[in-house]
Amino acid sequence: MHKDTAADLAIALAGCVVAVAVSxxxxxxxxxxxxxxxxxxxxxxxxxxxxxxxxxAVIALVGVVLxxxxxxxxxxxxxxxxxxxxxxxxxxxxxxxxxxWRLWVPVGAAGLAATAVNLAEQAGxxxxxxxxVPVLLTGFPMLAGLALRPDLPRDxxxxxxxxxxxxxxxxxxxxxxxxxxxxxxxxxxxAGWLVVAGGATAGLVRRLPGPALxxxxxxxxxxxxxxxxxxxxxxxxxxxxxxxxxxxASWPWTAAAYALTTGVTALxxxxxxxPEVTVSRVAALLVMVAAPIAIGRYAAARRSAAQMRAAMAExxxxxxxxxxxxxxxxxxxxxxxxxxxxxxxxxxAMVLRAxxxxxxxxxxxxxxxxxxxxxxxxxxxxxLRGLLDVLRDPGTLxxxxxxxxxxxxxxxxxxxxxxxxxxxxxxxxxxxxxxxRTPLVARAxxxxIVQEGLTNVLKHxxxxxxASVGLSVSGxxxxxxxxxxxGPGGHADDALTALPSSGRGVAGMRERAQxxxxxxxxxxxxxxxxxxxxxxxxxxxxxxxxxxxxGRLAPHHEGEA
Amino acid sequence: MIRVVVADDQALVRAGVRMLLQAxxxxxxxxxxxxxxxxxxxxxxHRPDVLLMDxxxxxxxxxxxxxxxxxxxxxxxxxxxxTFAEDENVYAALRxxxxxxxxxxDDPERMVxxxxxxxxxxxxxxxxxxxxxxxxxxxxxxAKPVVSPVEAALTEREREVLALVGTGLSNAEIADRLHVGxxxxxxxxxxxxxxxxxxxRVQAAVVAHRIGLVDSSFRPVKRARSSGTDAxxx
Numbered sequence: 001m002h003k004d005t006a007a008d009l010a011i012a013l014a015g016c017v018v019a020v021a022v023s024x025x026x027x028x029x030x031x032x033x034x035x036x037x038x039x040x041x042x043x044x045x046x047x048x049x050x051x052x053x054x055x056x057a058v059i060a061l062v063g064v065v066l067x068x069x070x071x072x073x074x075x076x077x078x079x080x081x082x083x084x085x086x087x088x089x090x091x092x093x094x095x096x097x098x099x100x101w102r103l104w105v106p107v108g109a110a111g112l113a114a115t116a117v118n119l120a121e122q123a124g125x126x127x128x129x130x131x132x133v134p135v136l137l138t139g140f141p142m143l144a145g146l147a148l149r150p151d152l153p154r155d156x157x158x159x160x161x162x163x164x165x166x167x168x169x170x171x172x173x174x175x176x177x178x179x180x181x182x183x184x185x186x187x188x189x190x191a192g193w194l195v196v197a198g199g200a201t202a203g204l205v206r207r208l209p210g211p212a213l214x215x216x217x218x219x220x221x222x223x224x225x226x227x228x229x230x231x232x233x234x235x236x237x238x239x240x241x242x243x244x245x246x247x248x249a250s251w252p253w254t255a256a257a258y259a260l261t262t263g264v265t266a267l268x269x270x271x272x273x274x275p276e277v278t279v280s281r282v283a284a285l286l287v288m289v290a291a292p293i294a295i296g297r298y299a300a301a302r303r304s305a306a307q308m309r310a311a312m313a314e315x316x317x318x319x320x321x322x323x324x325x326x327x328x329x330x331x332x333x334x335x336x337x338x339x340x341x342x343x344x345x346x347x348x349a350m351v352l353r354a355x356x357x358x359x360x361x362x363x364x365x366x367x368x369x370x371x372x373x374x375x376x377x378x379x380x381x382x383x384l385r386g387l388l389d390v391l392r393d394p395g396t397l398x399x400x401x402x403x404x405x406x407x408x409x410x411x412x413x414x415x416x417x418x419x420x421x422x423x424x425x426x427x428x429x430x431x432x433x434x435x436x437r438t439p440l441v442a443r444a445x446x447x448x449i450v451q452e453g454l455t456n457v458l459k460h461x462x463x464x465x466x467a468s469v470g471l472s473v474s475g476x477x478x479x480x481x482x483x484x485x486x487g488p489g490g491h492a493d494d495a496l497t498a499l500p501s502s503g504r505g506v507a508g509m510r511e512r513a514q515x516x517x518x519x520x521x522x523x524x525x526x527x528x529x530x531x532x533x534x535x536x537x538x539x540x541x542x543x544x545x546x547x548x549x550x551g552r553l554a555p556h557h558e559g560e561a
Numbered sequence: 562m563i564r565v566v567v568a569d570d571q572a573l574v575r576a577g578v579r580m581l582l583q584a585x586x587x588x589x590x591x592x593x594x595x596x597x598x599x600x601x602x603x604x605x606x607h608r609p610d611v612l613l614m615d616x617x618x619x620x621x622x623x624x625x626x627x628x629x630x631x632x633x634x635x636x637x638x639x640x641x642x643x644t645f646a647e648d649e650n651v652y653a654a655l656r657x658x659x660x661x662x663x664x665x666x667d668d669p670e671r672m673v674x675x676x677x678x679x680x681x682x683x684x685x686x687x688x689x690x691x692x693x694x695x696x697x698x699x700x701x702x703x704a705k706p707v708v709s710p711v712e713a714a715l716t717e718r719e720r721e722v723l724a725l726v727g728t729g730l731s732n733a734e735i736a737d738r739l740h741v742g743x744x745x746x747x748x749x750x751x752x753x754x755x756x757x758x759x760x761x762r763v764q765a766a767v768v769a770h771r772i773g774l775v776d777s778s779f780r781p782v783k784r785a786r787s788s789g790t791d792a793x794x795x
Contacts, residue, residue: 348665353577359669360584
């Protein structure tokens with residue numbers, strides 16, 4: 001609160017200072033009028049202090065107050081009322097930026113009127129073009145405020161029109177300034193309007209450079225005939241427009257525009273400034289008109305290069321997105337394939353058992369039940385085989401031995417560990433006994449995760465690095481952890497920068513974990529190494545099979561027939 | 562009594578096979594193995610008439626076990642037991658010397674019949690399956706050079722019989738074709754196989770293809786009868 005109030009006070013003070021400064025230039029030494037001017041300046045400046053805090057309505061009010069002040073003091077006080085004028089313009093700009101059109105249209109009109117009154121009093125006799133000045137004066141701040149409105153869509157039609165209007169305003173201002181030396185003389189009313197028209201064509205240049213160029217050329221010729229001084233001011237416009245035109249036009253059109261501009265310029269220039277036509281002067285003319293074309297082409301080339309770069313970046317982004325999606329799909333397919341493999345394996349065994357029993361003792365309802373089991377199992381296998389044909393990737397057949405429980409994880413994991421050790425990475429393995437009892441699907445996924453995790457470590461570890469693999473069951477989930485630590489020679493930084501933070505492999509592993517309802521974490525750990533941890537939830541209750549260990553459960557060894 | 566050793570990691574499968582073969586009456590399961598290493602050991606110890614081998618087993622898988630058993634005991638009769646007939650490993654097992662394969666959800670009668678045929682040394686593969694296997698084998702071994710000196714040792718008759726083996730015909734069909742007795746055919750086949758050093762029909766058929774006795778559409782190649790010389794065509 002404190003700061004806000006202080007800011008408002010500061011703005012009010014600044015407003016007063018500006019007001020006084022602007023007024024002091026023409027103040028007389030008369031005490032009373034001095035006080036009056038001062039009072040007015042203070043009032044005007046103080047009202048500005050409300051702009052920051054006030055809503056659109058407050059600002060509108062301030063605008064109206066200032067307009068009234070301006071109009072009144074213009075009549076009453078014989079001094080140019082500059083301070084309210086400046087402050088009024090600022091207020092109008094802010095109002096146009098923030099307020100709804102219901103507010104800034106009427107207030108803008110009031111401000112325009114007040115400005116007109118003020119200038120009329122100042123200017124004395126109306127000079128041909130002067131009505132345009134209050135329009136410009138109030139128009140600029142308001143257009144600027146409008147164009148910068150946050151609620152306008154970027155690149156929208158409204159913003160484009162506003163910018164074009166601003167450009168037109170700039171053009172008119174430029175022309176007026178350039179022509180002001182001779183516009184002061186009486187009787188130049190009509191010429192003045194021609195100058196204004198010429199400046200206003202600047203608003204067309206962005207959208208229709210071709211027609212704008214033609215129009216400007218025509219105006220130039222007209223001015224050259226009617227009011228030669230105006231033509232000098234106008235001379236610049238076609239050159240600029242030519243540059244803009246050259247940015248987007250084809251070579252034949254550009255050549256035509258070049259010819260037109262050269263002709264018109266020659267027409268204008270040769271009469272008075274250059275009474276003699278020499279080769280060097282012609283050459284200079286040609287070069288002068290060619291320059292905007294060169295600039296325009298260069299600008300166009302730069303712009304198209306930037307556009308192409310942006311398009312390529314977009315394409316690259318889309319490509320990597322597609323690749324990520326494809327990887328995820330591939331991983332899902334692999335998961336599905338493993339699941340089907342496992343199921344088919346068990347169903348095949350069931351069918352065999354049932355059909356053997358049927359064959360051995362094919363009698364009565366039991367026999368029929370066994371037949372049913374056999375038929376259903378056979379059908380299930382057919383379906384699974386069909387599905388697997390679709391999912392099977394010949395390259396990875398036999399990769400994961402879907403052997404019976406107890407050894408899947410151990411086999412695959414120990415194989416991976418051996419490979420790592422052979423490659424120079426020392427790996428330590430911890431596997432709880434409870435892991436063997438978890439469902440095959442969870443174990444198969446864990447084994448794959450360990451494989452890929454260790455492969456990643458090997459790929460990115462520095463010399464002497466080490467890894468540790470941990471498999472445990474706790475909290476109703478199978479937990480897999482692969483820790484890697486950089487060797488004594490490497491830094492923590494090496495491990496961090498070398499390992500991919502989220503590469504394809506990690507995405508696939510995460511996919512696996514999430515498919516089972518779990519999750520996967522991959523990131524740096526506290527001691528400067530890398531940690532890959534996955535949680536694979538297990539179904540509630542005891543997980544199925546009795547524990548097995550290699551050879552122990554072959555109940556019917558030799559001797560038993 | 563046909564003596565069978567069963568190797569499969571699933572207890573359910575072993576129990577099923579045991580019940581099946583016992584019910585057949587003329588065969589018995591004399592030992593069971595639950596992994597490849599045990600299978601090799603039991604094969605050596607018991608020298609069964611037929612060995613039923615699952616391919617996917619822990620410790621040592623079926624394919625490796627087959628190779629080891631055949632290395633130590635070349636005349637072992639091994640039949641693969643599998644869930645998926647299209648498994649690449651099945652083809653590899655056949656190329657390595659297994660006599661045939663059974664799918665776990667086959668008819669029990671077929672399975673018993675297959676075991677009998679295997680113990681009698683009769684071919685187990687239908688012509689179409691044999692052709693498929695041979696095609697894959699040829700494709701897989703395309704890079705290896707053809708070994709032809711062995712061919713010289715074959716007699717004309719043996720070569721004829723070998724060519725027909727390469728087309729996938731059974732011994733009975735070959736006997737029909739050549740108008741000789743089945744026993745004669747069997748003798749020729751086994752002599753030829755011994756000479757060539759192959760262990761099963763699949764390998765024999767592959768050789769038949771590779772030395773040019775059979776063309777790629779599995780028809781015997783007509784060769785001009787040259788008197789006595791067995792020089793190869795190339």
